[in-house]
Amino acid sequence: IYVGNVDYACTPEEVQQHFQSCGTVNRVTILTDKFGQPKGFAYVEFVEIDAVQNALLLNESELHGRQLKVSAKRTNVPGMKQYRGRHPNPYSGFRSRRPFMPGPPFYPPYGYGRVPRFRRPMRYRPY
Template sequence: MEEEEHEVYGGEIPDVGEMDGDLEAPNPDMEMAAADEDAAKELDEMKKRLKEMEDEAAALREMQAKVEKEMGAQDPATLAANQAGKEEVDARSVFVGNVDYACTPEEVQQHFQSCGTVHRVTILTDKFGQPKGFAYVEFVEVEAIQEALQLNESELHGRQLKVLPKRTNVPGLKQHRGRRFNPYMGYRFRRPFMSPYMYSPYGYGKAPRFRRPMRYMPYQ
């Protein structure tokens, strides 16, 4: 059988061996380098996210510390020391009521200077800056309290002052004032519970009224 000749346009047909030689085999070093580069990128991203989380945690701690500082949060030892100091100051102070609204701290100090050395005079005001009509007088000596109590019902600006020892407010303890007796209303008591079967059908506090039957009397 005769072999047929094939005409090749543009050149000769390459052999199979030459075609296999042209294909390069994969390089394992290049693949390993690419894998290492991807791992390095992932590690950098993880470090970046971890840094962001640490920054957020630091910002939260700073914000919490700021809020606690504004709210005056302190440890129990500091609170106990402050409470003890406040009690010591209150033991050297008196409450002065029925103070004239036009009275100044200097005038209150002059009124109580005969009792002892006045350290501070505080006239309480409302949120609008108007006096509330009472003040606190703090002395240097504890013995001055008894002398200041002797000025109870003394007059200042034509008004009788009410002088009492200052009370120490305990944090977290609210003083409950009972309801005062009203002579016009008296004490109100709740009506005891009564079953619906015990109610009178004729009204509260009323008894049934029976009428006598009428007789026919034609010759009256």
Template sequence: VDYGCLPEEVQEHFQDCGTVNRVTILTDFYGNPKGYAYVEFHEAEAVQNALQLNDTELHGRPLKVQNEPFYNLHSLLF
């Protein structure tokens, strides 16, 4: 995810997939974004919908969307 992207923008990008519970943009020790995020959905089927957004653009950068079952049953890492 683009380093200047806000959690609200990520949520908006994925909102049509299902109910977004939480967006977490990971940061380093200094609070700088690492360039990836987790999106947690309320419904398990929303993850499958969100996987269809692989290679879509957000802030002009293509997203690499993948399922991350070890983080949460209903979440994605990109």
């Protein structure tokens, strides 16, 4: 299920305890942004299918003084990958109208095609 308006200070354990009465909680995922800050919503996965219906009854219930918005989980859009742990690569997993999006353009160091003085092959100058 999707749980919205989750307090930023809320832990997955607290969310699990809140939904424990509905059925056996398999997993709680509080989504975070790229800086590791909570986005304010979570996904709760139950072992039993009928637990989802019980959990939907907890819509607008309070946790940490905030009114939760509980709804059946929307499935992920195909092509969007869920990342765990490591930082996601901003150039992968995003499908746009253009068939190929290259990464950041590669610029040769020290301007355009100019070889810096210390990188040029040294010519021997006797005088």
